[in-house]
Amino acid sequence: MARAQSVRRRTVTTILAWLIGFLIFFPILWTIITSFKTELEAFSTPPKFLFFEWTTENYAIVQERSNYLRFVSNSLILSIGSTIVALLFAIPAAWAMAFAPTKRTKDLLMWMLSTKMMPPVGALIPVYLIFRDMGLLDSRGGLIAVLFLLNLPIVVWMLYTYFKEIPGEILEAARMDGASLWNELVYVLAPMAVPGIASTLLLNIILAWNEAFWTLNLTTSAAAPLTAFIASYSSPEGLFWAKLSAASTMAIAPILVLGWFAQKQLVRGLTFGAVK
Amino acid sequence: MGTIVLKDVQKSFGDVTIIPNANLAIENGEFVVFVGPSGCGKSTLLRLIAGLEDVTSGKIIIDGSNAAQLPPAKRGLSMVFQSYALYPHMSVRNNIAFGLKMAGMPKAEIDAKVAKAAQILNLSDYLDRKPRQLSGGQRQRVAIGRAIVRQPKAFLFDEPLSNLDAALRVQMRIEIMQLHQSLGATMIYVTHDQVEAMTMADRIVVLNKGNIEQVGSPLELYNKPVTLFVAGFIGSPKMNFISGEVAANHKVHTIGVRPEHITLSGTSGEWEGTIALAEHLGADTFLHVDTARCGRLTVRAAGEYGQGPGDKIWLTPERGRVHRFDDKGKTIPNAA
Numbered sequence: 001m002a003r004a005q006s007v008r009r010r011t012v013t014t015i016l017a018w019l020i021g022f023l024i025f026f027p028i029l030w031t032i033i034t035s036f037k038t039e040l041e042a043f044s045t046p047p048k049f050l051f052f053e054w055t056t057e058n059y060a061i062v063q064e065r066s067n068y069l070r071f072v073s074n075s076l077i078l079s080i081g082s083t084i085v086a087l088l089f090a091i092p093a094a095w096a097m098a099f100a101p102t103k104r105t106k107d108l109l110m111w112m113l114s115t116k117m118m119p120p121v122g123a124l125i126p127v128y129l130i131f132r133d134m135g136l137l138d139s140r141g142g143l144i145a146v147l148f149l150l151n152l153p154i155v156v157w158m159l160y161t162y163f164k165e166i167p168g169e170i171l172e173a174a175r176m177d178g179a180s181l182w183n184e185l186v187y188v189l190a191p192m193a194v195p196g197i198a199s200t201l202l203l204n205i206i207l208a209w210n211e212a213f214w215t216l217n218l219t220t221s222a223a224a225p226l227t228a229f230i231a232s233y234s235s236p237e238g239l240f241w242a243k244l245s246a247a248s249t250m251a252i253a254p255i256l257v258l259g260w261f262a263q264k265q266l267v268r269g270l271t272f273g274a275v276k
Numbered sequence: 277m278g279t280i281v282l283k284d285v286q287k288s289f290g291d292v293t294i295i296p297n298a299n300l301a302i303e304n305g306e307f308v309v310f311v312g313p314s315g316c317g318k319s320t321l322l323r324l325i326a327g328l329e330d331v332t333s334g335k336i337i338i339d340g341s342n343a344a345q346l347p348p349a350k351r352g353l354s355m356v357f358q359s360y361a362l363y364p365h366m367s368v369r370n371n372i373a374f375g376l377k378m379a380g381m382p383k384a385e386i387d388a389k390v391a392k393a394a395q396i397l398n399l400s401d402y403l404d405r406k407p408r409q410l411s412g413g414q415r416q417r418v419a420i421g422r423a424i425v426r427q428p429k430a431f432l433f434d435e436p437l438s439n440l441d442a443a444l445r446v447q448m449r450i451e452i453m454q455l456h457q458s459l460g461a462t463m464i465y466v467t468h469d470q471v472e473a474m475t476m477a478d479r480i481v482v483l484n485k486g487n488i489e490q491v492g493s494p495l496e497l498y499n500k501p502v503t504l505f506v507a508g509f510i511g512s513p514k515m516n517f518i519s520g521e522v523a524a525n526h527k528v529h530t531i532g533v534r535p536e537h538i539t540l541s542g543t544s545g546e547w548e549g550t551i552a553l554a555e556h557l558g559a560d561t562f563l564h565v566d567t568a569r570c571g572r573l574t575v576r577a578a579g580e581y582g583q584g585p586g587d588k589i590w591l592t593p594e595r596g597r598v599h600r601f602d603d604k605g606k607t608i609p610n611a612a
Binding site: 167169170172173174175176177178179180183187188191192 | 326328347348349353354355357363364365374426
């Protein structure tokens, strides 16, 4: 009896999980399907799911109309650049907070996180004016700075929780074993910290890649990443759904591939180091 | 050689003084156990010796020279941690070899030493495994192996057995004692378990609130505790303390009698009481007896004791086995 029940239970939870997974994935699936329709079919009611004439013309048109590779390279530069800068600042910060905490470390962490609670639009006008006056509008450097600052609290938090997991006794053992600070870093700390740093890096690249608010508001063309590439196909007039879908598919494809290969690391990253 | 002398060692964290003033001399080859309840400063004292904490003032003299300002690596000591603190990403071989590698020893020599340590500790078959693939006892052995390859002046153990189950703890206790015999090295061992302290130590250092209460051999502490704290901490079950009228008869504030130093009788004796609870251990029976004059007392009866809860019983402390304490908890020596 008990066995039958547990099998039934497993079946139900499995079906439920797939259902929820499908629900979450559906908009993306629909985007991909729509990208292979003609504009007319993309607009038809009732919507067509699989039975329509598949076409790749949208991709051809999008390729022709805009320089996809430039947007990709901007996206890569912005997401990787801002992530590396963020890590450069966050690793020492998280390190100090995890291994040499003071009375106010927790408050400091909370304060950092609290900056994420403010709607970004609240800071848009001052940031925009600063960018305008400093000539940073539509520049990669400026956007890297914004994305780096935007994600820095999350990066510090993630690294902090990872570093917290490294038991202090292991470092002390290394010290007893006669390791110098450098050897302690290279042989003991780095191997234990690298997985955490890697998942933080991956997650932050994805966050920066998908960031749309600042990238859309602070760029026009030269520094515009893929978010701007998608947005350029959204128009109040005319039939652009299929092309918009094609552009979206092209924009998410690289990050989807990265996510697929890094899923194990990412799950760990998303649980904020809670799972050991 | 491995003599360690603490001279007026003091340690404070901010305003909080953990160790007010510690003085202690440890001979070469001695097995010394620091024991005390949690928070008594025993681990701090060990970490001060190791150099993992800095002394606020005072000297730590290792083999004749003051090491209080030296970093841990320069003190020539090895430490075994409570959590084992193995390097999780290294194989057992590399874990054991790490200290030698840091010392810049040639590889052939390292291999020979690791092989020898592994043989002593029964780890030869596990050298290529990672710590997570080992059982608790094996991990403990790796931690010890890491300590012995370096041939330190002294070994420091920080509650090394507290993460093991009871059976394994007894086995490892014996292994550590055998290791001490075969190496003849100085060992300092921290534990809160007075049984470990009694069974392993040449000398026990009892700590209470950062102060060294008493230093002595296990039997000295058992027979001649200098304070009420030591009397209560050493021995299991705990010594019975009686104050009030009964103590006044002995002309002191408090008297203490160990459960094993009380004779039982069904018919007559000094104190009358009723058995409230009986714990049967096979070899012994521990009776918890409610008495009118002394409150609840614990008594050890050898073997299986016939009477149980509710039965009347008379208790008599053995002559010359009554400890007397003044109102400050200091022992008043018996006249005889």
